[in-house]
Amino acid sequence: MTGADSKPLLQVEDLVRDYRLPRKSLFGRPESVRAVNGVSFSVDRGKSFGIVGESGCGKSTLARTVMGLETPVSGRVLLDGQDLFALPALALRRLRQKFQMVFQDPYGSLDPRFKVERVIAEPLEVLLPGLNRRERRERVGETLDSVGLKPVDADRYPHEFSGGQRQRIAIARALITEPELIVADEPVSALDVSVQAQVLNLIMELQERRGLTFLFISHDLSVVRHITDEVAVMYAGEIVETGPTHKVFADPQHSYTRSLIDAVPHPDPRRSRRLRRASQPAGGIG
Ligand code: ADP
Ligand code: MG
Secondary structure, eight states: OHHHHHSOSEEEEEEEEEEEEEEEOTTSOEEEEEEEEEEEEEEOTTOEEEEEOOTTSSHHHHHHHHTTSSOOSEEEEEETTEEGGGSOHHHHHHHHTTEEEEOSOTTTSSOTTSOHHHHHHHHHHHHOTTOOHHHHHHHHHHHHHHTTOOGGGGGSOGGGSOHHHHHHHHHHHHHTTOOSEEEEESTTTTSOHHHHHHHHHHHHHHHHHHTOEEEEEESOHHHHHHHOSEEEEEETTEEEEEEEHHHHHHSOOSHHHHHHHHHOOOSOHHHHHHHHHTTOOOOOOO
């Protein structure tokens, strides 16, 4: 099916999303903030696409809208050519199997009342309700294994794990339906730097091994630089620059991108200068 494979897996077209504010304007009209303002981009199959920008620029709003968790004012999100907001409920539910989300907070995103098996298997209840207990258990075990945990971890509770392990559980939960696209919103930002690298390596390994497509969102330039093939720089709800990651970092076209790159702190100013002279931004992972 080369025809289907050559078209982008995800297409976002002129997406706009407003939030109504609780206060009213001087003239009594409800005020709103435009969190996402005319965003367009597309992500090819098997690629990792980054969205980078400062806190408050609209990244999470964009992620939630792309996931169909929020409704846009206008614009379209096409997954595999299917318009998310034009699909009947049943078709949308089926399409849901194809994309999953990983959130920033590995503490808040896992229900502490349930054992890991139930937490991970939950997306299956809706999508593959026909699985029996043994099949379910097997699938959970395999998925735990693929994120570097043990099948017996299924019987423990989320609070028994470290932050990095919990994010592995969240990734397992996202993987269990065998999705094609994973939207990861700041998936390592809550983790210690040493743990960040491990989780990023896992994500890259999964991408390679399973041919997964990633929409990877982060405020951290060095993380995005390390992990993505293409990047879009977001500022105040808009994409100001987009292109292959190495190119955007080596030769940023927009002044905002340049200021972001210059703002990356580096513990060793000599190394930082050296790097900048080589027309590369400073910073490693984290
Ligand atoms: P980021 O993820 O880049 O930090 P967000 O998408 O969280 O940015 O926020 C973008 C803008 O939308 C901010 O001005 C934020 O205050 C506003 N915003 C986000 N979520 C809501 C909400 N639920 N209600 C009202 N305003 C919101
Ligand atoms: Mg956010």
